[in-house]
Amino acid sequence: MSLSALTKPWAATSYGFLDASAKRELRRKMLKAIAVPGCQMPYASREVPMARGWGTGGLQVTLTLVNPASTIKVIDQGADDGVNAASIRRFISRVSGATETWDTLGASIIQSRHRVPEETLGADQILVLQVPNPEPLRGVEPNMSIARQMHADADYGRLWLTLYEQIVRKGRIMQGAAYPSLVNGRHVMTPSPIPRWDVPKLHMAKHLTFLSAGREKRLHAVPPYTRVEPLVFSDRPYRVEDHADLVCRRSGISGYFMNEIPQDHGGSAFEVSDSNLGIKAIRRAEGEPVEIGATWYQDGEFSA
Amino acid sequence: MSIDMTSAPAALLPPQLMRTEALLTMSGLSKTYGSVRALRNVDVTVYPGEVMGIVGESGSGKSTLLRMMNLEDTPDQGDYRLQLPGKDDDNLFALDRYQRRMLCAHHIGIVYQNPHQGLLMRHSSSGNVAERLLIAGERSFDVLRSKARDALDASEFPLARMDARPAELSGGMQQRVQLAKAIALEPALLLLDEPTTGLDVSVQALVLDTLKRLQRDRRITMVLVSHDLGVIRTMADRVLVMRHGEVVERGLADQVFQDPQHPYTQQLVHAKL
Incomplete structure (x- = not known):
């Protein structure tokens, strides 16, 4: 054949x-x-x-x-x-x-x-x-058969317990x-x-x-x-990373998630993690007609 | 010889329980594991606020019976009913896994002989207590913390060590954490499976004192399994003697220990003395 x-x-x-x-x-x-x-x-x-x-x-x-x-x-x-x-x-x-x-x-x-x-x-x-x-x-129950039962029962107490700890x-x-x-x-x-x-x-x-x-x-x-x-406790609100005030060293934009670049002098520089957004910001700053869409975060605050 | 006294329960009750409706009723329980008959037609009735002691040699079926009470196992035959406020008087063995878990989380506490069975060794002592509250739906960190502290305090656990992992604690302390976990939600029924076995005599006495105080202050209904007659005699209002999966004698603790009727009970009592 x-x-x-x-x-x-x-x-x-x-x-x-x-x-x-x-x-x-x-x-x-x-x-x-x-x-x-x-x-x-x-x-x-x-x-x-x-x-x-x-x-x-x-x-x-x-x-x-x-x-x-x-x-x-x-x-x-x-x-x-x-x-x-x-x-x-x-x-x-x-x-x-x-x-x-x-x-x-x-x-x-x-x-x-x-x-x-x-x-x-x-x-x-x-x-x-x-x-x-x-x-x-997986972190709280290594036996996957039991983990599946826990999902079936919505038994997520141990995930909360991890956060408590x-x-x-x-x-x-x-x-x-x-x-x-x-x-x-x-x-x-x-x-x-x-x-x-x-x-x-x-x-x-x-x-x-x-x-x-x-x-x-x-x-x-x-x-x-x-x-x-x-998953959050009612008296411990969910917090995102503290990146709101960081400024991208290449594009100059701020209020977005940043990559931390360690420097020789021991400090850190930051670059916007979404590279396409950074490129768009640079091109717009250079006068090109670039469309930047609405973003989930405005000035570091979630807004969507 | 089996002395059946279920037909005249009032005569077997302490005076304070004579007009009370039973909290727990198990009837006709039979269970076979392969060729081993672990339980044969066992009936148990427990009244609110009392301590029921279950004694018998190893393999007599007492731990199997306790597992059934905690809905960890299902018998081949038999009914199990709990009188709980706002709950139907249905056979609990008919509940599915999720319903059993929620019922146990809210209404039944258990202390195992082996703390490894009842505790999460990687988590803190307060976390172990909090886990029970989390299963019951508590989602405030501060409330979890405060309720865990209260339960540990009631179990006479040193609060300075409430965030120590059970693996870092002595056997007596681990049993106190188990006890705190079991009583955190003020259960209707507290099951104690050889809670003092393996502890040295002085620690045993401390744990028993704590149990007695809890029973006195909170009127928690307890079922205590032990092969140590001294522990049962100290704690129990009524006693159930088991052998080869059968109940061979039952009655008021003083009555059973002072005037045992069944040859096996006589043997047990005299062996102890």
Whole structure:
């Protein structure tokens, strides 16, 4: 039997690297994930030309969503120009015919590693977050069978207890990223290792968010206009990183999440983490007609 | 020989309980693990405010019975009813896992023989108490802290060490943390599974004093399992003697210890003496 005999004939859906049956399975799981917000759906994570742990979960979801009319943006820790981000973006574009972009406003699909762009996403955009560990209970319950029962019973007391212990030991909640958040009042999810700064951007957002872990073979979703509430005590309000007053040394903008760059003299300099926003700000300052969209934060205060 | 006294319960009750409706009623409990019959047609009735002692040798079924009371296990046959304000008098074994968990969180406290079973060793002592409050839905840090402090204080735990991890504490202290965790929500029923086993005599006496004081001050209904007749004699109002999964004798504690009827109880009492 020849290879061509085993291969399905070309069809209009034959793009995006994954075969049609793989995409169908992923789409079904994605629809389930939308139907039960925050609930982890297992899926048969396929081999893609990238090592597991480098964004294969996000890539498979993106390849399932993408079509030749899509415009794709890929960011790695906020930057469009990282090697990983550029390679993934180019790969997706090459296998699907989708247009590449750095512009948040122009993208229809945004695949991201650990950041949500600063510009507000719209109803016609989909955010795909790469997730290393989708199980928020792993730190408190190593037995995954029991963890699944705990999800079924909404038994999240030990996650709260972890936060209680942090306040007792350190005087404040120390959870920096992957802050456990209650989705639609039912399931607690880990919103991938996005910083605390980004978690409020998922609450009642217009856009659809998928969070996918290729190595762990699980995905979950936050549909548009869904409540995403970080676990907080009623008398200890949720606090984002103290970045409101930091100024980007390149673009001069402030009030956004910054990367800290250690300096030789022992101090730190800061650069805006969303590189595309920084570039837009620089170009606008140089007199170019650049459109900067509305941002989730205004002057360091969440406003959306 | 089994002495069935369930037909005349009033004669077996301390005077203060004679007109009281039972808090806990278990009837016809049977449980088999493989070829081992752990419980055979066991009936138990516990009245509000009393301390029911369960004695028997290892393997007699007393811990299995306690696990059933804590809804950790389900018998092959039998009913379990708790008279709780605002709750239906349904068979609790018919509840699903979630309902059992919520009922236990609010109404039943348990102290295990082994603190590793009842405590989270990586968390602080106050955190262990707070966990129970968190399961019951408390979401204020200050309230959690203050209720944990109150429960630890009531268990005579030194508050200066309330944030120490149980692994850093002595056995007696660990039992006090378990006790604080169990009483934090003022449960209707407190189950004590060999709470003093493994402790030295002086610490045992301190833990028993604390239990007695709690029972006196808060009128907590307790079911105390032990193979130590001295502990049962000190604590219990009524006693249930078990052997090979069966109740062989039951009655007022003084009555059972002074005038045991069943040969096995006589053997137990005399062995102790």
